[in-house]
Amino acid sequence: MGNLLTVEDEEAGMAEEKPAGSRLTPTIKTLAARTGYSIGTISKALRGSPVVTPSTREAIFAAARELGYQANARGMALRTGRTYQAAVLMPITSAAGYEWDGVEYTQILSGISQALEGSDYQLAVHGYRKFDDACAIARRIVDQRLADGLIFSGVLSDDARITMLVEADFPFVSLGRCRKPFVYAHVDIDNEWAAYAATARLIAGGHRRVALINAGPRYSYALDRIDGFSRAFREAGLTPSLDLVRGGDLSTRFGRESTLALVNQPAPPTALVCVNESTTLGAMSALVSLGLAVGVDIDVVAYDDINVSAYFSPPVTTFYQPIEVLGRRLGEFLLRRMAGEKPAQLVEIFRPELIGRQPDNLGGRLIGPD
Amino acid sequence: MGNLLTVEDEEAGMAEEKPAGSRLTPTIKTLAARTGYSIGTISKALRGSPVVTPSTREAIFAAARELGYQANARGMALRTGRTYQAAVLMPITSAAGYEWDGVEYTQILSGISQALEGSDYQLAVHGYRKFDDACAIARRIVDQRLADGLIFSGVLSDDARITMLVEADFPFVSLGRCRKPFVYAHVDIDNEWAAYAATARLIAGGHRRVALINAGPRYSYALDRIDGFSRAFREAGLTPSLDLVRGGDLSTRFGRESTLALVNQPAPPTALVCVNESTTLGAMSALVSLGLAVGVDIDVVAYDDINVSAYFSPPVTTFYQPIEVLGRRLGEFLLRRMAGEKPAQLVEIFRPELIGRQPDNLGGRLIGPD
DNA sequence: ACGCACAATAAAAACGTTTTTATTTTTCTT
DNA sequence: AAGAAAAATAAAAACGTTTTTATTGTGCGT
Numbered sequence: 001m002g003n004l005l006t007v008e009d010e011e012a013g014m015a016e017e018k019p020a021g022s023r024l025t026p027t028i029k030t031l032a033a034r035t036g037y038s039i040g041t042i043s044k045a046l047r048g049s050p051v052v053t054p055s056t057r058e059a060i061f062a063a064a065r066e067l068g069y070q071a072n073a074r075g076m077a078l079r080t081g082r083t084y085q086a087a088v089l090m091p092i093t094s095a096a097g098y099e100w101d102g103v104e105y106t107q108i109l110s111g112i113s114q115a116l117e118g119s120d121y122q123l124a125v126h127g128y129r130k131f132d133d134a135c136a137i138a139r140r141i142v143d144q145r146l147a148d149g150l151i152f153s154g155v156l157s158d159d160a161r162i163t164m165l166v167e168a169d170f171p172f173v174s175l176g177r178c179r180k181p182f183v184y185a186h187v188d189i190d191n192e193w194a195a196y197a198a199t200a201r202l203i204a205g206g207h208r209r210v211a212l213i214n215a216g217p218r219y220s221y222a223l224d225r226i227d228g229f230s231r232a233f234r235e236a237g238l239t240p241s242l243d244l245v246r247g248g249d250l251s252t253r254f255g256r257e258s259t260l261a262l263v264n265q266p267a268p269p270t271a272l273v274c275v276n277e278s279t280t281l282g283a284m285s286a287l288v289s290l291g292l293a294v295g296v297d298i299d300v301v302a303y304d305d306i307n308v309s310a311y312f313s314p315p316v317t318t319f320y321q322p323i324e325v326l327g328r329r330l331g332e333f334l335l336r337r338m339a340g341e342k343p344a345q346l347v348e349i350f351r352p353e354l355i356g357r358q359p360d361n362l363g364g365r366l367i368g369p370d
Numbered sequence: 371m372g373n374l375l376t377v378e379d380e381e382a383g384m385a386e387e388k389p390a391g392s393r394l395t396p397t398i399k400t401l402a403a404r405t406g407y408s409i410g411t412i413s414k415a416l417r418g419s420p421v422v423t424p425s426t427r428e429a430i431f432a433a434a435r436e437l438g439y440q441a442n443a444r445g446m447a448l449r450t451g452r453t454y455q456a457a458v459l460m461p462i463t464s465a466a467g468y469e470w471d472g473v474e475y476t477q478i479l480s481g482i483s484q485a486l487e488g489s490d491y492q493l494a495v496h497g498y499r500k501f502d503d504a505c506a507i508a509r510r511i512v513d514q515r516l517a518d519g520l521i522f523s524g525v526l527s528d529d530a531r532i533t534m535l536v537e538a539d540f541p542f543v544s545l546g547r548c549r550k551p552f553v554y555a556h557v558d559i560d561n562e563w564a565a566y567a568a569t570a571r572l573i574a575g576g577h578r579r580v581a582l583i584n585a586g587p588r589y590s591y592a593l594d595r596i597d598g599f600s601r602a603f604r605e606a607g608l609t610p611s612l613d614l615v616r617g618g619d620l621s622t623r624f625g626r627e628s629t630l631a632l633v634n635q636p637a638p639p640t641a642l643v644c645v646n647e648s649t650t651l652g653a654m655s656a657l658v659s660l661g662l663a664v665g666v667d668i669d670v671v672a673y674d675d676i677n678v679s680a681y682f683s684p685p686v687t688t689f690y691q692p693i694e695v696l697g698r699r700l701g702e703f704l705l706r707r708m709a710g711e712k713p714a715q716l717v718e719i720f721r722p723e724l725i726g727r728q729p730d731n732l733g734g735r736l737i738g739p740d
Numbered sequence: 741a742c743g744c745a746c747a748a749t750a751a752a753a754a755c756g757t758t759t760t761t762a763t764t765t766t767t768c769t770t
Numbered sequence: 771a772a773g774a775a776a777a778a779t780a781a782a783a784a785c786g787t788t789t790t791t792a793t794t795g796t797g798c799g800t
Contacts, residue, residue, distance in 0.1 A: 146443070
């Protein structure tokens with residue numbers, strides 16, 4: 001025999017050499033060896049198939065628990081064609097000075113992550129810089145099946161991603177809705193109502209020249225807000241001060257600069273509606289520079305995304321919607337959509353809560369005592 | 371023959387029925403059929419193996435381009451044991467009122483995402499609520515090989531994750547360093563120096579009672595900052611005002627409340643060092659509430675994480691480090707680490723840039739002319 | 741007691757790769 | 771020009787699953 005090892009010797013030798021071998025991640029084969037059942041039966045048992053007898057199922061589960069078996073995601077993915085990935089498109093802004101841009105994404109991701117907790121799905125983040133990149137990534141995700149579902153925001157009024165995904169019948173949930181009559185899962189804030197309510201509050205406070213610091217007009221929600229803004233005026237029998245609407249990126253810089261420009265006009269606004277906290281901070285910085293005090297010389301109503309307006313000086317009246325809740329709902333909807341649920345019922349529109357921190361009736365005082 | 375189809379008929383029939391079949395995602399087999407080479411050769415050619423002849427390689431690449439072939443990640447993953455996933459541990463704070471918490475994560479993820487762009491790696495985000503969860507997730511990632519590499523932040527002075535990952539020789543990069551003498555890839559801000567410089571600036575401005583609004587003392591960087599804070603006093607021949615150091619979560623609320631408490635003390639600080647923008651905003655809100663004006667009644671120096679301090683009223687002096695740059699470096703280091711590079715050289719400490727927006731010498735004026 | 745349905749499980753095939761081993765083709769030596 | 775060595779490619783095996791098909795065993799009716 002010499003140096004040649006019999007099979008038994010070799011096995012013994014290996015068992016001797018690497019006891020670590022026994023601690024190697026257990027696979028379905030390990031379970032098969034342990035329990036004496038075939039790998040097919042093991043798989044069926046673990047997936048809860050009714051064809052396996054309760055007693056064997058129990059034995060298999062016991063062994064799985066004992067060995068700490070966890071199904072290998074790659075194996076499952078390869079066999080089933082599913083990826084067990086939930087993709088999120090995240091806007092990336094690398095420009096210095098725009099660092100606040102997208103801060104709400106931490107909240108959104110938190111919410112989605114919470115919803116996915118305990119499911120088999122991984123949260124995969126795909127960054128994009130330009131809208132076209134987002135479309136390209138979405139298409140790649142669908143074509144190559146890089147994920148089983150997709151979440152994105154920043155919806156345009158005619159959004160190519162939605163068109164494509166609906167057409168491909170790919171599971172997705174958008175934060176925001178487009179203006180095309182598709183049926184698709186989405187979550188949104190009632191932007192029309194929120195702009196209406198903010199504007200109406202200021203009109204009731206006597207204001208007639210209200211500025212709206214808004215997102216760029218290609219975004220669907222920017223249009224929604226203009227709609228609500230206008231409706232508030234119309235319902236009060238007034239003409240909306242549409243000349244005071246500014247659209248742009250929602251950076252602090254934009255908030256500051258557009259406020260400076262607005263106030264330095266011949267016919268300046270007496271009140272400001274800011275669509276997020278970043279622009280609000282910029283607006284307030286501008287007002288301080290101009291020597292105008294909020295609540296004394298001008299009113300400001302804002303939308304609160306990261307709940308920090310309470311700490312502005314003075315605290316400003318906001319419409320607050322915990323964005324993380326939207327994120328959680330996005331995740332929940334995506335799970336249900338991926339489980340096969342139809343999109344029609346996977347729709348929720350959140351109405352933000354008004355937190356009045358100022359009287360916001362300077363317009364009235366300016367025009368005359370009430 | 372009747373209804374029976376010959377093979378040729380069937381193929382023709384299928385080609386007729388679903389021309390989409392030809393547009394089915396091409397696999398390596400499709401390429402094999404197209405080019406006439408075996409799948410093994412195709413694989414080697416695509417991976418750039420030197421054993422395949424240039425001419426065949428070229429033919430294979432041409433076919434791959436023509437068909438738009440993209441390697442199936444699941445197949446590769448299963449065979450190679452690699453996952454092509456870069457995992458990031460992201461802290462999640464679901465408590466209302468802490469929405470700002472972790473805003474910098476958008477920046478970090480942006481940076482990482484940019485670094486990963488063009489690589490084969492996917493960015494997978496794992497949310498955690500408590501530190502122990504982060505450890506458990508990290509262990510699961512290693513044990514089940516859920517990812518090929520890991521990035522995390524919020525490093526403790528003795529961080530179980532670092533210990534475990536170093537021990538397992540698993541590729542990772544941390545944002546921040548622990549106080550154990552391990553060799554591991556990491557990126558950090560020079561917190562000791564930053565705190566030293568901020569404090570020294572205030573001491574030079576005549577301040578003797580400086581408060582430090584800091585992270586909780588279990589974080590390594592919180593200790594670094596206390597070290598720098600103390601050194602500034604020592605080098606000036608003074609005793610550090612350690613009784614004015616406050617540690618806590620870095621929320622706006624914490625900034626506000628600790629400032630209120632500090633200022634209402636019998637021996638209040640004449641200046642504040644705030645370790646991030648969130649606490650700074652809270653501190654400024656507190657000062658306004660107390661009727662104290664920054665730059666008039668008290669000095670504030672802060673660390674800038676999302677570059678928004680310029681818009682505070684008044685703008686405060688900050689140490690600014692574009693955090694996205696750190697994120698990008700985290701991603702780059704992880705790629706290199708996953709490619710097998712040794713960790714010793716994958717270390718970079720960033721020194722933030724001072725942006726002096728205030729004289730910060732109120733201490734001098736209060737105490738008397740210099 | 742003999743097949744027969746049916747239940748339970750085993751065996752085999754497949755997903756798309758990479759890698760190892762085997763085979764064929766080419767080139768070089770003499 | 772025959773043979774060996776080297777180069778190029780093909781074939782097969784493997785990764786860990788799920789699913790389809792095949793096999794075995796059991797209880798039943800007649």
